Each structure stands twice: as structure tokens, then as C-alpha cells.
Amino acid sequence: MTAAVAIVCGLLGLAVGSFLNVVIYRVPRKESVVRPRSRCPGCGTRLADRDNIPVVSWVLLRGRCRTCGETISGRYPLVELGTSALFVAAALRFGLDWVLPAYLVFFASLVVITFIDLEHYIIPNRVLYPTLFVSVPLLVLAAAAQSEWGNLERAVIGAVVAWAFFLILHLISPRGMGFGDVRLSFLLGLFLGWLDLRHVFLGVFLGFLLGSIVGLVLMALRRRNRKQHIPFGPFLAAGAVIAVLAGSSLLSWYKPS
Numbered sequence: 001m002t003a004a005v006a007i008v009c010g011l012l013g014l015a016v017g018s019f020l021n022v023v024i025y026r027v028p029r030k031e032s033v034v035r036p037r038s039r040c041p042g043c044g045t046r047l048a049d050r051d052n053i054p055v056v057s058w059v060l061l062r063g064r065c066r067t068c069g070e071t072i073s074g075r076y077p078l079v080e081l082g083t084s085a086l087f088v089a090a091a092l093r094f095g096l097d098w099v100l101p102a103y104l105v106f107f108a109s110l111v112v113i114t115f116i117d118l119e120h121y122i123i124p125n126r127v128l129y130p131t132l133f134v135s136v137p138l139l140v141l142a143a144a145a146q147s148e149w150g151n152l153e154r155a156v157i158g159a160v161v162a163w164a165f166f167l168i169l170h171l172i173s174p175r176g177m178g179f180g181d182v183r184l185s186f187l188l189g190l191f192l193g194w195l196d197l198r199h200v201f202l203g204v205f206l207g208f209l210l211g212s213i214v215g216l217v218l219m220a221l222r223r224r225n226r227k228q229h230i231p232f233g234p235f236l237a238a239g240a241v242i243a244v245l246a247g248s249s250l251l252s253w254y255k256p257s
């Protein structure tokens, strides 16, 4: 049964990833994500349906536009495959559970936030607010369907605790911790808190750990100096994904005896 759910989620992830590519490209450029149809950024030709199939079209066209030959970024198939992999992982983690749709929305949103933050150094409200608008009702629905009101309560506490913690960091160092990260922490706290509060601490800790390691490596390679900004959103997102998928085993492994 779980295998069937995983397959369905994997295919859904490819289609959703295709839409996320549109969101990643258009939201920072203040364009509508609904219309017009996808165009080649090089020549403006509208994509035919056969050139709009996730991953397959990019491979068949060898990463080039059919009309003008302009290179199409490898980010497109990467986002589609990545979203698909995350959806499969979520399906294997939660199975056929009422809370699964909420976590699919959460993971999809983290993909968008990661790629927009990497390119533009922002975490747009136009991504965060719709995510909360969709996922909060899904969490309430899951709590109601399975009488998991305790999970919902922990989710709210996790969101507030994470948000307050990042707000303090932001007030101490506004340049080090942008307000977008503070808003993102609310979303992370919500979904990690649903699992339990230890997952919130683990996810945030992993985010800082990954950010520090990559920051130090980049500095050592002289790709960045101390003053240059490294977007923090992708690390928080990665920490949260690891905490959701592997948090329980990590937490049971780290048990002071």
C-alpha cells in the first residue's frame, strides 16, 4: 500500500515540480504564476505540450530550446526530480496518513524557497503566505480526522518558539539574519512541532550546522569573504527536511545513557 502511495506521490512530484519551476522563475520577477503559458526565456516562443513534459522534454531537447537553441537551465529537471524525490520520501515517511498532503505542500514550498533564496537572496511573502494559507487548514483537517489535537497544539507552540528565537537573532544581527528567515522559521516550527518539539530544535540545529560548514568551506576556498552574504534559507530548509525524514532515528540514536 505504501509503495502505491509512493509511486503516486513520485509522479505527482514531477508535475508539481514543473509548476514550481514557473513559481521560482516568475515570483521574484513579480509575474503571474497562472498565465501566460510557459515561454522560452531566450526567444519568447510558447512551449508546446510535447516540450513541457517534466524531465523528459529537457532530456530529449538536450537542454536547448527547440526554436532558438538557447540553453535551458539544468535547474528545470533538477527541481522536477528533486520535488519528486521529496514527495516519495514523504510518502514513505508518513504512508497513507491524513497529514501527508500538508507535508507535500511543505516540501514543495521549501524547494521554491531554496532556489529563490539562492538566486535572489530573498524569501518572498508571495511564497510563504500562500503556503501557510494552504497548509494550516490541511494540518487542522488532519488533526480533526485523526483526533491528533496534541500534534496541532505542538505545531503552534513549535511555530511560535522558532519564530521568537529567530526574531531575537534578527534583532541582535539584522544583517546576519534577514526577516525572511524569521518568517520561514515560523513555517518550519509549525511542521517540525507537529512531530514534536525536539524535532524543532533538531531541524534548526541542523540548519545552523549545514550553514556553518558550507560557509567555512566557501571561505576556505576564498569564494566568499566574511562580509559577503550567504543565503540561509536553503540550509534551514535542508535541516527541516532531514529532521522530518530522519529526525526520529537521529533523536533515538542520540540518547544520553
Ligand SMILES: [Zn+2]
Residues within 6 Å of the ligand: 040, 041, 042, 043, 044, 045, 065, 066, 067, 068, 069, 070
Ligand atoms: Zn527559444
